[in-house]
Amino acid sequence: MTTAANAGRFYGVGLGPGDPELITLKAARVIAEADVIAYHAGVNKQSYARSIAADLIRDGVIEEELRYPVTTGSTDHPGGYAGALADFYEDSAARLAVHLAAGRTVALLAEGDPLFYGSYMYMHDRLSADYVTEVIPGLPAFVAATAATASPLVRQTDVLTVLPGTLPEAELARRLADTDGAIIMKLGRTFPTVRRALAAAGRLGHAFYVERASHPEQRWMPVEEVDETSVPYLSLIVVNGDSLNGQRSRIAGEVVAPTSRPVAQAAELLVVGLGPGPQNWLTPEATEALAEVDHVVGYGPYVARVPQREGLQRHASGNTVEVDRARFALDLALRGEKVAVVSGGDAGVFGMAAAVFEAAEDEQFAGVPVRVLPAVSAVQAVAARAGAPIGADFAVVSLSDRLKPWTTIETRLRAIAEADLVLAIYNPASRSRPDQIAVARKVLLEHRRADTVVVIGRDVGRAEESLTVTTLGDLDTDSIDMKCLVLVGASATRVTPSGQVWTPRWVQ
Template identity: 75%
Template sequence: MTGRFYGVGVGPGDPELITRKAARLIEQADVVAFHAGVGKASNARRIAAELFPADVIEEQLTYPVTTGATQHPGGYAGALAEFYEESAARLAVHLDAGRDVVLLAEGDPLFYGSFMYMHDRLADRFPTEVVPGVPAFVAATAAAARPLVRQTDVLTVLPGTMPESELARRLADTDAAIIMKLGRTFPAVRRALAAAGRLDHAVYVERASMPEERWLPAADVEAGSVPYFSLIVVTGDSRNGLRSRSVDVAAEVVTEVAASAPELFVVGLGPGPAGWTTPEVTKALAEVEHVVGYGPYVARVPQRAGLTRHSSGNTVEVDRARFALDLARAGNKVAVVSGGDAGVFGMAAAVFEAAEDAAYADVSIRVLPGVSAVQAVAARAGAPIGADFAVVSLSDRLKPWAVVERRLRAIAEADLVLAIYNPASRSRTEQVATAQRVLLEHRKPDTVVIVGRDVGRAEESLRVTTLAELDPASIDMKCLLIVGAESTRLSPAGVWTPRYVEGE
């Protein structure tokens, strides 16, 4: 009969915040385990020590490293992985002997805690139970006496160790936030708060619920004085109306028409890497006050002070365009963003469609070009679009499939290189196979086909196949296809299409 393994949250520091169930299990434990830093007393043990049975066996699990600097051959991650394996083995000895083991966790066991690594290693071998505890951020919010979220506010919990630019973006895109893991990261966290326009409303809380508890505005904190047991609370009330909005709240933002001539930028961010965003676009984005677009594209724009982001879904392009035009009419500096080039199946056409409304006659629209996905895939492959080529989207959301098929036949008959956007999605799985069949009616089976997936990103792949061997099941929305012409060649240097055409 093995013992039972318990992960018990003991709360943020005040022993009176330990739950009744947690207290009972600690008082009945055969073994109580807890983590501690090198040369430091365990905070979890301090919180629960009064509940330890007189004859309890204590297991202190001392971290081998806490700052990231280590001589371990596997680096910081390797050192910790080895430590967790050794710790699990120590606890397993007691469990195999039939002893119940309580592993104490500060706050909640499964909220940025080390218990989860023991759970990974022991839960499949021994009966395991997790007892939740009061997380530190709840105590911090109570200490600051600030309502955290109201009604439909969104709360985001962020580690201060994430990249500064990403932290700023996420702070700008949420209503309320908790920033954990400060310590040495505090200077970067404070800069991210400032870039997101949230610093003036961020509250720093140190050692929440402990006797040494203190809180003050994050802007007033001395960076060198920030301990690990600290966090920042950014409440939903701090938005003061300057929230990242969807297009259905335009009326709340646009209140009056500006006297000066309004201007709206429509920009292409390129296919993915920051290096593929043109300097012209980068300059424009550095000057605007509002960025409007599909969520994943808006997320690519670096956050900075004074910038408000407006994300929306993938099927409201014209509504999004009207929202941006209304912002521009009110005198705001606005950019509508697209991936790739805004004029190639992007937001440019939607903006011009919305701008046909006479209400926007005074808005000047400037389209700034970007690197298109077809250019990126073609460049990776060689020079497949070195001669005449056509571009088609297989999406039939905005046009009947019969139109798509008619255009595919015309392109195939004209022997043009063909770039295919939007080849498939979760709801569109048959179009690629149909397009393949249509093209094979006019093209040879060995026609070169390039399949580019996530080109320019870490997961990029490029595959060269033939029209007959193309597997439609392998194609998804992240792919762009280039189907060669009869003259397109595959050489050791890459795929290319001659600039000349032999006389007929």
């Protein structure tokens, strides 16, 4: 923060969506008293923010128009579109800083709310650390838009999601399918993509397009009726949570879609492993199965990995209701619905397959056939990244004691160590049990040398992937969490000069 006693104050002034009567009293006062009024303007366009506040700007006040050099991704700037905007924001901040340093009060006008998808934020980032700054909130455009449609957006426990239309189509469709009410901003040229995403999510029939909310030129209509060639940037889409009213039931407290009536012939229930993460590690068989089912059931982050398409219903739930989730899927299949239960990695390795068979022991599900589709497991993924550490006999253990006592885990660790098997450790640590991996290391060191090779794979297959090769003696257990899979080598496991790990096929 600047120490200059005479430095001016910087205001980010929210103006609301367009109707001057929606400007707050505080915003009106700040505008009327400011020494400098600043506002952004598009290429070859008048500033919309200034037009909203025009009657409040006094004669003779200093005005700073911050005109964008470019509004699309096409530019001759050596840094491209991002570089052109970065330079523009730096220059704009420098212009405002001159006034602030001279002791003038600067009010930067912002449509809607200054901190909601607004240009003000870029000035805030550059000036708030050096000058006293105050943000005057404004009415967001989507509030005026929902008022225009006069239909409730969300009720009670409904979830509202605000989405930029610039998201990739598949991501947009998934998020629309996974929420109750939604607001989609930043339309314009993105509108055709947004409309396709709404259709894929099954929300198109309940989506309303609102243009210039609260402005005299405001208009709104169902998205299905919009001419996509005439959609301005100052428009948005409202998807009411009411569109899902009466269409939901629950899995152990989690909201999901309902079942239909029982039928004479149950459908086959598929249990599908999605692999550790990358889409190209998903098997063609799994891809084909997911393209044919009408329901996907699973833990939220895994359901989120399934591309949304028209007609697909998604049923996400928490991480500790596996059997409830399995019963729900079996009930859907019993009623003739095409269902896939999804699981990360391979569904048969600490995944949903066992939970489905556990739930299927209930005689009411005796007529539901279950088929498990294999997938790449986390242990395979980490081993492949490391080299060939599981090229000989190996064992797999989960350190989670949620379904078995810790004494049983310790007994198995000792047996594996005594048998000199390579060991893959799933669920090595969590917030509720951060010390178990340290205890496991101590148990293993009772039977293994300190120089035993250890591989730690974190987020393997994802952008944040890391692979660490260390030893049992040097293993930093504090750095390990649920995102990791740990491979502890056998006595014969070795490391090549290039750092790859492998275990000979023969017993030494």
